Amino acid sequence: MGKIILVTGGARSGKSTFAEQYVAKKGKKIGYIATSQICDDEMEFRVKLHQKRRPRDWTTFEAAFDAHTVLAEQGKNYDMFLFDCMTIYISNILSHVHDIGAFDQIYELVTGKLNELITAIKNSDATVVIVTNEVGAGIVPENKLARIYRDLAGLSNQILAQAAEDVYLVVAGMPVNLKNIKENI
Template sequence: MHKVILVTGGARSGKSYFAEQLCKNIGEKVSYLATSEAFDDEMKARVAKHKEQRPSSWKTYEAFENLKDLVPDMSSSSDTVILDCLTVMANNLIFHSDVDVENATQAEIDSLEKRIQEELVSFILALKYNKLNLVMVTNELGMGIVPENKLSRIYRDIIGRINQVAARYSDEVYFVVSGISQKIKG
């Protein structure tokens, strides 16, 4: 049976490590979908650290949009895909859009969020159609104070709703805190 699994938690909670262990337990043939852009030295160091901790046999893809277009290639060499992470994917889709979030209308924000949801759902459905397992990593941003600025509030709200969509499509959901996972669905 092919599964969709969501792993969520706070920053540096151990989500990626836990998700990678899940993938190792599922099978040997794994595609790693990295959604970040290494745009400065700090991000380059984070990317390098992530690369070091995963098996070199895993095939890496770097993309944050048009993800369903990668599925045919992934299905030819993998039985499991790890997407790390949804929050960075959404961040890149927001900042690569033509929407000036600070000055956008609610209709523009809604349209942007719809595009992000469509990107995610089309990818999940393409993987399911091709009978691939999917392990998604995301950040839980809604457990803190309400952000002071509009951009951060909109981002937090979009991520909260994107995570809800991901959880609805998931067979299992795990919450990770301090490196400890708790299964909360499935």
């Protein structure tokens, strides 16, 4: 039975670097699930940075929309996956929504994709380290789509955290396992 490790934090907090080190230390045969779509120079630069840091023996799977399929097909072939990242995955899904006014339908779409992902992970033999962002710690966005995105990212993080064995919050490059703190309360 597969398991989830969630790694969250703010922008440039060191969460991807921590997740890469975690996977490299604990995994033997590692798959990398890349969710980014290169649509501008900035994203191309970020993708290249991530590629440069990754060991060459990791297998990369491009999965901008259907990451659950990769895990359903490959979950028995790898002991560890790095999924980077959930908030970009949500952004990809939202980019194909035609009516941002239909929040209930958008919510169903995103949570449906999330549940497919969790089910595929649980049915695999792998540990999947999922990187995500904490996007709701700032001001309430003025833009409706940005508010929907923020809300869905926060809800998705909560769902993933409940399903995860461990949840790491990374701040200034320093990870804290939130599940350990919760157990001590």
